[in-house]
Amino acid sequence: MNIEHYLTERHQGTHRQIMRLLRQGRVTLNGAVIVAGHTQVDSTDQVQVDGAAVTGRQPQYLLVNKPMGVTIDLNPTVAHSVGSLLNVLDQQRQLGAVADLPKEVMGVVVLSDDHRFLDDVRQIAWPSTLTTRLTGTAVPAELANAAWDQVQTTVNQRQKYVTVTVRTQDVARALPALVALPNATGSVTRTSLGPLQLPGDLPIGTYRGMRAAEIDAVVAPLDADVTES
Incomplete structure (x- = not known):
């Protein structure tokens, strides 16, 4: 199968995310960087993303409805922090945030352990x-x-x-x-x-995984020159 389908089956992201991974030179096949989505892969090949085997890379993209008075600190031991709102599994992830929301402001915050994704969102600088x-x-x-x-x-x-x-x-x-x-x-x-709306059904102090359409929308400006396959 081709590398795009291979990565999709292994839950490495949406189609657009996977094409972005390839474009950014983050995917290697047997140690060599590959950028073409049609590159063929078989069961004996070693595929890595960001230096990690795809079987060990399951990136998280989270949407948080931050309460007022809560800081963006992701350390779960810090009281009144976003980290303290996370469940035990997510507390163990190396999450980062688009951290421009003061504790006095509540509302939408993006978390992920895909730090290149976070850098992309910051680069776009959505209002x-x-x-x-x-x-x-x-x-x-x-x-x-x-x-x-x-x-x-x-x-x-x-x-x-x-x-x-x-x-x-x-x-x-x-x-x-x-x-x-x-x-x-x-x-x-x-x-x-930007295009990422605070869901009306996400209570204050809770979070959920971002949907594929939300992930794609928030980095869409960087995908303008990506060829669909």
Whole structure:
């Protein structure tokens, strides 16, 4: 079979991920780097990804709904950290994070033990979408701020609050500006990181594996020149 099918059968990632592994020179066949998805492999060949045999490489891609007051620290012994939210199996993995979310902000965080994937996401530098609520139905007269490049408001007349949604490249800078808005509740949530949306059915303080479409979407800009096979 060809190397793309070989890696797919061994759960090394989505089709796009596997083509990216090849393009990035991360796959070796009998010690030689291979980049073509149609390269043939048989049962006697030694295939490695990032220097590890594929039988021992099962990368994890996790989507966390981080609570407020929880740090991005992945050490499970640190109280009020993302690491303390993980189950025992995931605590043993060498996970990293796209760690730009202050403890005061809750919402979507990406974890993985595929550190090249994390580097790719950082390289793309997706903007974050942040939301906060203001008590009452009065929309502040001036919402323009250098900390964000887009802002929208939605008024809930029935429950008497205003939702402010901004897009920013600098969460740490946007946070104090949002908290300082008139009648702000102090609660700020990252509802998306680029195309990656915080699932409505993922409770605060929980996590799940990223779906193939989510993994592909978050690194899609780097796949523009990848030839499909």
